[in-house]
Amino acid sequence: MCLLMEATIEVTGLRKRFGRTRALDGMTFTVLPGQVTGFVGPNGAGKSTTMRVVLGLDAPDEGSALVGGRPYRSLSRPLSHVGALLDAGALQPGRTARNHLLWLAHSQGLGVRRVDEVLDQVGLAGAARRRAGGFSLGMRQRLGIAAALLGDPPVLMLDEPFNGLDPEGIVWIRAFLRSLAGEGRAVLVSSHLMSELEDTAGQLVVAGRGRVVADLAVSELIASASRDRVTLRTTERSAAMAALAGAGATAAAGERDTLVVSGLPAEGVVRLLGAHQVPFSEVSAHRATLEEAYLELTRDAVEYKGAAR
Structure with a gap:
């Protein structure tokens, strides 16, 4: 079982340029043990870098990781400290x-026994002796996760x-990532699929223009984006x-037949x-999706032109 004191990622003040492109501009955040942390942002925000x-694949101009x-x-x-999957196609x-x-x-x-254990963990035991070149993308993802788990x-x-x-x-994978975090590991997941992170991550680091735009609990971000909006369903929308x-x-x-109302609580709606005799079939507090909250946060985080990472 991993030691909790070892289960952290600390990114501090990272700055990095590739030619004229500024990929990182003071990126700072910490990934703590015991939770899945989502790492999101527009293309060119600096996530992959x-x-x-x-x-250690790229050296920063400033800062530390x-x-x-x-x-x-x-x-x-290193595999006994951190396991990584950056490219599922990186195999022979x-x-x-x-x-x-x-x-x-x-x-x-590490021994043969550990190899068989991780193949079983990711559901590839039955395909262990198949050539990886014939795997689907989903199977290559599972194989990459198995490689990341080798050193426990x-x-x-x-x-x-x-x-x-x-x-x-x-x-x-939703359940698997949560189970790994439940064992006390620090799990950092970069993804463009907000719906999957909403059901998986507890913490979210939002990047934009090479720096952190937000670093907060998923529940807090959704609550902030929801504010006091109300969903109204009525056949008389104009009225x-x-x-x-x-x-x-x-x-x-x-x-x-729906309207999203701002500026008036549900009971006020x-x-x-009722006072205006407008019929309705539903009035409920609006709960923003993680995707809505993310889009609101990154509205001004313009993609870097020509960015490759």
């Missing part, structure tokens, strides 16, 4: 899944692990909008519609 710096209080390059057996297609993991295991002094590390970093997974695989405007509230048309 940050993860590469943590793993530590795993369990130490730079990655100082770790003698002629090797079987088992042989792909065996050479990684041997490089870290206290820290895991996964870049877009939901890509290519079928519905069954999505359900599996409802006129009544709401007269009371100083604003209403935006939603799907079919009910009283107002």
Whole structure:
């Protein structure tokens, strides 16, 4: 079982340029043990570069990135400290899944038994002797996660692990990531799929323009984006909008017979519609999705032109 004191990622003041492109501009956050932390942002926000710096694949111009209080390059057996999946296609297609993991295991002094354990953990035991080149993207994702787990590390970093997974695989990885965090590990997951992170992550780090835009609990972000908005369902939308405007509230048309109302609580909407004899079938407090909250936060985080990472 991993030691909690080792299960952290500390990113402090990272700055990095690639030619004229400023990829990182003071990126700072901490990934704590015992939870899944989502790492999100527009293309070019600096997510992949940050993860590469943590793993020693890119050197920062300024700042530091530590795993369990130490730079990655100082770790003698790195897979026992941090497991990572950055590119599910980074494998030799002629090797079987088992042989792909065996050479990684041997490089870290790990035995055959551990290889078979992680293959079983990710649901690839039955495909262990198939060549990885014939795997679907979802199966390659599972193999990459198995590789990340080889050293039973206290820290895991996964870049877009939901890509290519079928519905069954999505359900599996949600529960799997939560279980890994439940064991006390620090789990950092970069993804563009907000719906999957909403059901998986407890904490969210939102990046934009090479820095952190927000770092807070998923529940707090959704509550902030929801504010005091109300969902109204009525067959008389025009009459409802006129009544709401007269009371100083604003209403935006939603799907079919719905309106999203701002500036008036649910009970106030009910009283107002009753007074104006506007029929309605639903008035409920609006709960924003994580995607809505994310889009609101990153509205001004323009993608870097020509950014490659």
